[in-house]
Amino acid sequence: MKLLILLIALLALVPTVRAQQIGLIANTDGRKTVSLNGQWQTIIDPYESGYYNYRYQPSDDGYFKNAKPKSKSDLIEYDFDTSATLNVPGDWNTQSDQLFFYEGTVWYKKSFDYARQPNTRLFVYFGAANYLADVYLNGEKIGQHEGGFTPFNFEITKLVRDTGNFLVVKVDNKRRRDAVPTLMTDWWNYGGLTREVKLVETPATFVHDYLIQLEKGSRQHVRGWVKLAGEKLNQKITIRIPEAGLSKTFATDNNGLAAIDFNADLKLWSPENPKLYEVLIEAETDQVRDRLGFRTIEARGTDILLNGRPIFLHGVCIHEEAPLRGGRAYSREDAQTLLGWAKELGANFVRLAHYPHNEFMIREADRLGILVWSEIPVYWTIQWENPATLENARNQLSEMIARDKNRAAVVIWSVANETPLSDARLSFLKNLISHARSLDPSRLMSAAMERHYINDTTQMIDDPLGEYLDVLGCNEYVGWYDGLPEKADQLEWRSKYQKPLVMSEFGGDALYGQHGDALTRWTEEYQENIYQHQIAMLKKIPFLRGTSPWILTDFRSPRRPLPNIQDYWNRKGLISNRGEKKKAFYVLQQWYRELHR
Ligand code: GCU
Numbered sequence: 001m002k003l004l005i006l007l008i009a010l011l012a013l014v015p016t017v018r019a020q021q022i023g024l025i026a027n028t029d030g031r032k033t034v035s036l037n038g039q040w041q042t043i044i045d046p047y048e049s050g051y052y053n054y055r056y057q058p059s060d061d062g063y064f065k066n067a068k069p070k071s072k073s074d075l076i077e078y079d080f081d082t083s084a085t086l087n088v089p090g091d092w093n094t095q096s097d098q099l100f101f102y103e104g105t106v107w108y109k110k111s112f113d114y115a116r117q118p119n120t121r122l123f124v125y126f127g128a129a130n131y132l133a134d135v136y137l138n139g140e141k142i143g144q145h146e147g148g149f150t151p152f153n154f155e156i157t158k159l160v161r162d163t164g165n166f167l168v169v170k171v172d173n174k175r176r177r178d179a180v181p182t183l184m185t186d187w188w189n190y191g192g193l194t195r196e197v198k199l200v201e202t203p204a205t206f207v208h209d210y211l212i213q214l215e216k217g218s219r220q221h222v223r224g225w226v227k228l229a230g231e232k233l234n235q236k237i238t239i240r241i242p243e244a245g246l247s248k249t250f251a252t253d254n255n256g257l258a259a260i261d262f263n264a265d266l267k268l269w270s271p272e273n274p275k276l277y278e279v280l281i282e283a284e285t286d287q288v289r290d291r292l293g294f295r296t297i298e299a300r301g302t303d304i305l306l307n308g309r310p311i312f313l314h315g316v317c318i319h320e321e322a323p324l325r326g327g328r329a330y331s332r333e334d335a336q337t338l339l340g341w342a343k344e345l346g347a348n349f350v351r352l353a354h355y356p357h358n359e360f361m362i363r364e365a366d367r368l369g370i371l372v373w374s375e376i377p378v379y380w381t382i383q384w385e386n387p388a389t390l391e392n393a394r395n396q397l398s399e400m401i402a403r404d405k406n407r408a409a410v411v412i413w414s415v416a417n418e419t420p421l422s423d424a425r426l427s428f429l430k431n432l433i434s435h436a437r438s439l440d441p442s443r444l445m446s447a448a449m450e451r452h453y454i455n456d457t458t459q460m461i462d463d464p465l466g467e468y469l470d471v472l473g474c475n476e477y478v479g480w481y482d483g484l485p486e487k488a489d490q491l492e493w494r495s496k497y498q499k500p501l502v503m504s505e506f507g508g509d510a511l512y513g514q515h516g517d518a519l520t521r522w523t524e525e526y527q528e529n530i531y532q533h534q535i536a537m538l539k540k541i542p543f544l545r546g547t548s549p550w551i552l553t554d555f556r557s558p559r560r561p562l563p564n565i566q567d568y569w570n571r572k573g574l575i576s577n578r579g580e581k582k583k584a585f586y587v588l589q590q591w592y593r594e595l596h597r
Contacts, residue, residue: 022155022208022229023208023209023402024151024152024153024209024399024402024403025123025125025153025200025202025208025209026207026208026209026210026288026402026403026406027210027288027290027406028125028198028200029288029289029290030287030288030289031200031201031202031288032200032201033125033198033199033200033201034112034114034198034199035196035197035198036088036110036112036124036167036197036198036199037088037089037196037197037198038087038088039085039086039087039088040085040086040087040088040108040109040110040193041080041081041083041084041085041108041109041110042080042083042084042085042086042092042106042107042108042109043063043078043080043083043106043107043109044098044099044102044104044105044106045063045104045105045106045107045170046102046104046105048104048105048172050062050063050064050078050105050107050170051063051105051134051170063078063080063107063168063170064107064134064136064139064141064168064170065139066080066109066139066166066168080107080109080166080168084096086106086108086192088108088110088192088193088196088197089127089193089194089195089196089197089330089331090192090193090194090327090328090330091130091190091191091192091194091327091328092106092190092191092192093188093190093191093192093327094190094325094326094327094328095327099191101558102191103173103174103175103189103191104172104173104174104191105170105171105172105174106171106191106192107168107169107170107171108168108169108170108171108192108193109166109167109168109169110166110167110197111164111165111166111167112165112167112199113162113163113164113165114160114161114162114165114199115162116157116160116162116201117201119203119204120157120201120202120203120204121155121157121201121202121203121204121206121230122155122156122157122160122199122200122201122202123153123154123155123156123157123199123200123201123202124137124142124153124154124156124167124197124198124199124200125151125152125153125196125197125198125199125200126145126151126152126153126193126195126196126197127151127194127195127196127197127330127358127359128148128149128150128151128194128195128358129145129148129152129169129171129192129193129194129195130148130149130171130173130189130190130191130192130194130328131146131147131148131171131172131173131174131175131179131189131191132144132145132146132171132172132173132174133145133146133152133169133170133171133172134169134170134172135154135167135168135169135170136167136168136169136170137156137159137160137165137166137167137168138159138160138161138165138166139166140159142154142155142156142159146179146392146395147180147392147395147396147399148173148194148355148377149320149355149356149357149376149377149396149400150356150396150399150400150403151195151359151399151403152399153200156199169193171191171192171193172191173189173190173191173192175189177383178383178386178388178389179389179392180376180377180378180382180389180392180393180396181354181355181377181378181379181380181382182379182380182381182382182383184380184381184559185354185377185379185380186557186559186560186570187319187321187354187555187556187557187570188321188555188556188557188558188568189558190327190328192328194328194330195330195358196330202286203230203285203286204230204231204232204285205228205229205230205231205232205233205235205256205283205285205286206228206229206230206283206285206286207226207227207228207237207281207283207286207287207288208227208228208229208256209226209227209229209402210224210225210226210227210260210281210288210406211224211225211405211406211440212224212226212239212260212279212281212292212406213292213294213405213406213408213442214294214295214296214442215442216296216298216441216442217296217298217308218296219268219296219307219308220263220264220265220266221261221262221263222260222261222262222263222264222266222294223260223261224259224260225257225258225259225260226239226250226252226257226258226260226281226283227255227256227257227258228252228256228257228258228283228286229256230256230285232284232285233252233253233254233255233256234251234252234253234254234256235251235252235256235283235284235285236249236250236251236252236283236284237249237250237251237252237258237260237281237282237283238250238280238281238282239260239262239279239280239281239282240279240280240282241264241266241277241278241279241280242278242280243277243278244264244265244266244277246262246264248260248262264294266294267294268294268295268296268307269293269294269295269366269369269408269409270295270306270307270369271348271369271370271371272369273369274293274366274367274368274369274408274409275293275294276291276292276293276366276367276408277291277292277293277294278290278291279291279292290406291366292406292408293366293407293408293409294408295307295408296308296442297411297442297443297444298444299444299470299471299499299500301498301499301500302498302499302500302501302542302543302545303500303545304444304471304500304545304546306371306411310545311348311545312545312546312595313348313349313371313502313545313546313547313548314346314347314348314349314546314547314591314592314595314596315342315347315348315349315350315351315371315373315546315547315548316342316345316347316349316350316351316548316549316551316552316574316588317350317351317352317353317504317505317548317549317550317551317552318338318342318350318351318352318353318357318361318551318552318553319353319551319553319555320352320355320357320358320361321553321554321555321556321577322334323337323338323341323553323579324337324577324578324579326556326577329357329358329361330358330360331358331360332360332364334358334360335358335360335361335363335364336364338361338552338553339361339364339365339368339370341552341553341575342370342552343368343370344589345552345574345585345588345589345592346588346589346591346592346593346595346596347370347592348369348370348371349370349371349372349373349546349548350365350370350371350372350373350548350552351373351375351414351502351504351548352372352373352374352375353375353417353551354375354377354379354417355375355376355377356374356375356376356396356399356400356403356404357374359403359404362374362403362404362407362409362410363407365407365409365410366407366408366409369409370409371409371411371412372407372409372410372411372412373411373412373414373446373473373502373504373548374400374404374410374412374413374414375413375414375415375416375417376393376396376397376400376414376415376416376432377396377417378393378415378416378417378419378428378429378432379416379417379418379419380417380418380419380420381419381420382419382425382428384422384424384425384427384428385424390428390431390432393415393428393432394431394432394435397413397415397432397435397436397439398435398439400413401413401436401439401440402439405439405440410443411443411444412443412444412445412446412471412502413436413440413443413444413445413446414445414446414447414448414473415429415432415433415436415445415446415447416429416432416447416448416449416465417447417448417475418448418450418475419447419450420450421450421463421464426464426465429447429465429468430468433445433468433469444470444471445468445469445470445471446469446470446471446472446473446502446504447465447469447473448473448474448475448504448505449461449463449465449466449469449472449473449474450463450465451463451474451476454494456490457490457491457492458491458492458493458494459476459491459492459493459494460494460495460496461474461493461494461495461496461497461501462495462496462497466495466496466497466499467497469499470499471499471500471501471502471545471546472495472497472499472500472501472502473501473502473504474501474502474503474504475503475504475505475506475550476503476505476506477505477506477507477508478491478506478533478534478537479508479529479530479533479534480507480508480509480530480572484519485508485518485519485526485529485530485532485533485534486529486533487533488533488534488536488537489533489536489537491537492540493537493540493541493544495543498543499543500543500544500545500546501541501543501544501545501546502544502545502546502547502548503538503541503544503546503547503548503549504548505548505549505550505551506530506534506538506547506549506550507527507530507531507534507549507550507551507572507574507584508526508527508530508572509521509522509527509565509566509570509571509572510522510523510524510526510527510528510571510572510582510583510584511523511565511566511571511576512524512554512576512578512580512582513580514565522565522571524582524583524584525583527572527582527583527584528582528583528584528587530584531549531584531587531588532587534549535587535588535591549574549588550572551570551572551573551574552573552574552575553573553574553575553576553577553579554569554570554571554572554573554575554576554577555569555570555573555577556568556569556570557569557570574588
């Protein structure tokens with residue numbers, strides 16, 4: 001009896017998830033990878049009967065078992081292999097009319113063979129899955145991930161077999177009050193395996209993560225770290241920058257961590273000259289390469305300094321809506337089209353709203369010399385008092401920073417958009433800001449804050465959150481939700497803070513091709529009128545150091561049903577969902593050209 005009790009106690013210690021998981025692998029480029037993109041078998045499961053039994057208890061015999069009838073009398077009520085397929089990467093909403101409005105669970109299954117080399121480890125890497133993903137390999141749970149816009153990976157070294165593997169992912173995009181984002185957003189809740197899925201092979205001890213960049217405020221001093229994962233943690237690490245004739249060696253400590261610290265005379269990354277260096281990180285058991293830009297970013301008084309010189313961020317907001325075809329954007333081509341249009345506008349900056357976009361966007365911005373504001377979806381009215389919600393937001397922030405911390409283009413981390421004033425909200429956001437600063441002290445912190453009228457013609461920025469930010473962000477819709485376009489002419493802006501302001505949203509809707517006089521809503525002329533008055537107002541704000549109007553292209557939103565005008569599209573784009581430029585595009589382009597001179 002005693003023995004039985006002891007055995008049960010021991011078994012309780014064995015985690016249900018078989019593999020001990022390590023954090024995000026910093027860089028999979030140059031590693032042996034196998035793409036799992038393409039057609040996946042899927043089962044639409046609105047009642048989650050593949051997960052719960054009829055007593056709404058999690059079943060041990062769910063769809064993750066990918067079971068097959070063993071005899072003619074065997075009862076199995078699902079079959080992935082005769083079920084419909086969906087493309088991965090891709091949202092499910094735009095792949096089937098049946099799923100356009102669908103919010104719930106879809107099961108994905110992919111079969112693969114993989115002959116793993118000895119002394120190697122294997123991971124399955126997801127660029128993103130919206131929103132809650134339960135991941136199984138060969139019937140075993142390997143992990144769960146919450147958050148629709150950040151990457152995650154799970155180790156499958158011990159579970160993978162040479163042939164006949166089946167990877168099953170339960171993806172649930174149901175909105176929840178306690179989630180991040182919460183129930184209400186002004187963007188489409190595209191569900192699914194929305195970004196790439198791949199297998200990543202590494203040596204037994206490998207370069208797991210690293211941060212290599214110029215120290216804040218210095219244009220020569222490179223600081224950072226390299227972290228090994230595996231058994232052989234004491235190693236020599238060499239950083240090579242062949243083009244600069246540079247090679248520096250450091251030693252890891254017992255935890256596999258090496259502090260990186262050296263001086264170098266490097267060409268600095270900037271929009272005018274987005275210089276990227278090939279950098280090699282060599283350990284005794286592994287090597288990774290990356291293309292890194294070196295630049296510094298600071299806020300001093302009301303100025304933003306790039307490489308020590310004041311800069312004006314003339315930009316635009318972008319949603320991750322696929323250009324021309326609609327749906328969640330995910331590819332390098334999508335990124336090139338969207339950022340190409342931003343360049344055409346004369347932008348040196350983009351605000352990627354309201355969640356971390358795919359890695360192609362960030363790497364293209366690095367290559368094109370476009371500065372990036374990257375944000376987590378702490379949007380509108382989050383459950384501030386809920387500790388699980390805070391932990392979730394912190395985790396999304398960690399993952400965003402983990403993936404993009406080595407990208408020169410990313411200069412601003414934003415922790416929130418249009419969140420209502422309260423003490424609970426302030427302590428929630430302060431917690432996120434200090435978390436971000438602990439992970440990355442080199443970048444600027446911001447958020448789209450609240451502002452208010454102190455009289456009919458004066459807007460005041462004194463949101464207490466401003467105290468904890470480096471750059472103030474403010475959204476305003478003077479001329480659309482707030483009066484008519486010419487109202488902007490009377491407006492004066494004041495701030496309680498000696499800090500730079502980025503007007504992080506302004507604009508109005510227009511249906512491309514809809515014409516009328518400048519005061520007729522939904523026409524290109526009305527939108528053009530808004531921009532003309534806005535630009536005149538913005539030019540008068542002494543502490544304004546950036547603009548990112550709302551928004552580069554029309555994007556889908558379930559909050560926009562107006563027939564023959566919106567049809568579930570937010571029409572504030574300067575470019576339509578078919579790639580057509582509206583009149584306001586050229587108004588802004590002209591201003592940005594002036595700023596360039
Ligand atoms: C808000 C919000 C956006 C939204 C926009 C709009 O300010 O931040 O997400 O889409 O306004 O109303 O069009």
